[in-house]
Amino acid sequence: MRKLLFTLLLAASAASAQVQEAPLVQANPELEKRVMALSEELRCLVCQNQTLADSHAELAMDLKQQVREKLASGMSDKDVVDYMVERYGDFVMYRPPMKGTTFLLWFGPFVLLVGGILVLVRKLSRRQVNQADLPDNELKRAASLLDGANETKDKA
Amino acid sequence: MKRFLLPLGIFVGLLIFLGIGLRLNPREIPSPFIGKPAPAFKLTQLHQPDKTISPQDMAGQVWILNVWASWCVSCRAEHPYLMDFAKANVVPVIGLNYKDGRMDGIKWLQDFGNPYTTSAFDNDGRVGIDYGVYGVPETFVIDKSGVIRMKYTGPLTPEAIATKLMPLIKELKSA
Numbered sequence: 001m002r003k004l005l006f007t008l009l010l011a012a013s014a015a016s017a018q019v020q021e022a023p024l025v026q027a028n029p030e031l032e033k034r035v036m037a038l039s040e041e042l043r044c045l046v047c048q049n050q051t052l053a054d055s056h057a058e059l060a061m062d063l064k065q066q067v068r069e070k071l072a073s074g075m076s077d078k079d080v081v082d083y084m085v086e087r088y089g090d091f092v093m094y095r096p097p098m099k100g101t102t103f104l105l106w107f108g109p110f111v112l113l114v115g116g117i118l119v120l121v122r123k124l125s126r127r128q129v130n131q132a133d134l135p136d137n138e139l140k141r142a143a144s145l146l147d148g149a150n151e152t153k154d155k156a
Numbered sequence: 157m158k159r160f161l162l163p164l165g166i167f168v169g170l171l172i173f174l175g176i177g178l179r180l181n182p183r184e185i186p187s188p189f190i191g192k193p194a195p196a197f198k199l200t201q202l203h204q205p206d207k208t209i210s211p212q213d214m215a216g217q218v219w220i221l222n223v224w225a226s227w228c229v230s231c232r233a234e235h236p237y238l239m240d241f242a243k244a245n246v247v248p249v250i251g252l253n254y255k256d257g258r259m260d261g262i263k264w265l266q267d268f269g270n271p272y273t274t275s276a277f278d279n280d281g282r283v284g285i286d287y288g289v290y291g292v293p294e295t296f297v298i299d300k301s302g303v304i305r306m307k308y309t310g311p312l313t314p315e316a317i318a319t320k321l322m323p324l325i326k327e328l329k330s331a
Contacts, residue, residue, distance in 0.1 A: 045185070045290030045291070046290060046291065048182060058255075059290055062281055062285065063285070066285060085188070086188060087188070087189075087285065087286065087287070087288040088185070088188070088288045088290065089185060089186055089187065089188040089288070091185045091186070
């Protein structure tokens with residue numbers, strides 16, 4: 001009898017737990033999808049390297065709820081992002097916008113890469129020139145030294 | 157000797173950048189509100205639920221909006237300095253009791269002292285979001301025409317009050 005009661009209780013609690021969980025998603029899966037997609041584009045201000053979608057910080061939850069409400073009230077994705085930027089600045093966008101002040105952020109690495117390649121190319125070409133410039137007798141001396149080195153190695 | 161100069165120069169440059177990076181505070185996000193009118197709100201007062209408070213009530217004077225909560229540990233840290241500041245009676249300090257329980261907020265002020273002229277009760281944090289609050293405590297300096305002139309994120313320190321808040325407040329008051 002006790003066991004039966006316990007089982008019933010357990011089943012009831014499981015059912016009630018489901019009742020609590022279900023409506024959010026079932027209410028409007030289309031909306032929920034948009035909320036999630038948009039949350040991926042917004043930064044959690046508390047845990048700064050996470051998106052709103054990844055974060056469970058309380059502020060992130062609140063902001064997600066705001067996004068949900070704004071979308072439900074008929075605002076477009078862009079309107080919601082603008083709403084967030086108005087309050088939290090560009091920082092709230094997970095991908096920084098491309099504009100004058102972020103030029104270095106976006107293209108700095110490529111500038112460094114190109115600069116590095118240029119330096120490397122110059123160095124390498126200079127090294128080749130240096131080799132070609134050696135006078136004949138020096139080259140011969142180097143060759144004989146190398147031969148000697150090889151012979152001693154063979155012996156050893 | 158000369159061939160070491162370039163790598164050394166690059167190394168020193170890198171050190172300088174890293175040094176600056178270490179000293180920056182990543183929690184300090186430039187607020188888009190500076191120079192913009194303080195967002196309007198109408199909230200009940202913490203101590204008197206039947207009365208409301210709104211930024212319009214403060215029009216014509218320079219004032220401070222300090223976001224706090226009884227659950228906020230850093231608010232405890234800044235609290236004594238805020239008390240001193242309030243005692244000096246420079247400008248009114250309005251509190252925004254952010255995502256707190258009314259009783260919890262009132263008890264906190266009872267226990268530690270109340271530096272606020274009035275506290276607005278922002279139970280669901282909506283007004284906080286309108287002000288771009290992301291880390292309590294936060295402090296806003298608002299001028300006579302209701303424009304936000306400065307935002308300070310994190311617990312106030314005596315240095316911050318002396319070097320950042322006071323000069324601005326003086327300037328705004330005489331304006």
